[in-house]
Amino acid sequence: MNKITVHMTKEALYDFLLFHAYSKFGGFMVNVLGLAVAFMGIIMYVSGKTGAVGAAAYLCASFAFLAFTPFQLKRRAAKQIQVNPEYCQPVGYTFSDEEGIIAEWEGGERRCSWDQVQRAVVTPKTIGIYYEEERALIIPKSDFGEQFGAIFQMTARHLGMRKIRMR
Numbered sequence: 001m002n003k004i005t006v007h008m009t010k011e012a013l014y015d016f017l018l019f020h021a022y023s024k025f026g027g028f029m030v031n032v033l034g035l036a037v038a039f040m041g042i043i044m045y046v047s048g049k050t051g052a053v054g055a056a057a058y059l060c061a062s063f064a065f066l067a068f069t070p071f072q073l074k075r076r077a078a079k080q081i082q083v084n085p086e087y088c089q090p091v092g093y094t095f096s097d098e099e100g101i102i103a104e105w106e107g108g109e110r111r112c113s114w115d116q117v118q119r120a121v122v123t124p125k126t127i128g129i130y131y132e133e134e135r136a137l138i139i140p141k142s143d144f145g146e147q148f149g150a151i152f153q154m155t156a157r158h159l160g161m162r163k164i165r166m167r
Contacts, residue, residue, distance in 0.1 A: 002095045002147045002154070004139075008087040012140035014077040015125040019167060021069055023121075034065030086110070093139065095151050097158075101129065103137060112137065114158040122166040129155065 021027045041058020044050040050058075081087050085105055094102040100113040112131040121128045121136075127144075128136040144151060156164060 001097075002151050004093050004095075004143055004145065004147050004151070006091045006093055006139050006143045008081060008091075008138070009140060010074075010077050010081050012125045012142075013080060013087060013138060014074055015123050016128055016136075016138045017073040017077055018070065019121060019123040019126075020128075021073060023165075027069065030065060030069055034062050037065060038062035093137070095154055097154060101131075101137060110137070117155075117159060119163040119165065120155055120159060122164065124167065127152075 022031075037058055041050070041055045041062065044058065045052070045055035085108055086103065089105055091103050091105045094104075096102070097114075100111065100116070102112075103110040110131075112129070116131045118130045118133070120130065125142075126138055126140050128138050130136040141148070
């Protein structure tokens with residue numbers, strides 16, 4: 001049994017939300033669209049089919065496509081840190097071979113048996129343990145401390161390495 005206390009930060013939650021958004025086909029396509037608009041503007045300008053103002057409009061539209069998702073996710077992370085009880089206060093996590101993962105905070109708890117856990121993802125700043133298709137326990141790596149190795153091994157043992165995605 002391993003216990004840690006998690007103090008979620010805006011930066012860690014933002015990191016996870018970015019991964020979640022851009023690991024899907026839709027996130028990839030938004031980037032492709034943004035870059036395509038930029039290249040189209042450059043091509044139109046070089047070929048003489050638009051002037052400097054038109055090219056600037058294309059580049060501004062490209063910037064809007066590319067910047068909207070990260071900006072939106074940064075705002076969402078800041079809001080979730082304020083309103084979500086699992087993020088705005090310390091949460092105690094217990095990892096147990098027998099009971100799975102137990103998250104406890106003032107006024108609530110979440111229990112996830114290992115059978116419920118579908119997959120785990122490792123981002124640069126967080127580890128997300130999905131207990132539903134679109135719901136995950138998000139834990140900043142910094143909060144694992146010296147328990148990281150033991151908890152990661154326990155998770156890998158119960159999920160198998162095929163269900164752990166590392167970025």
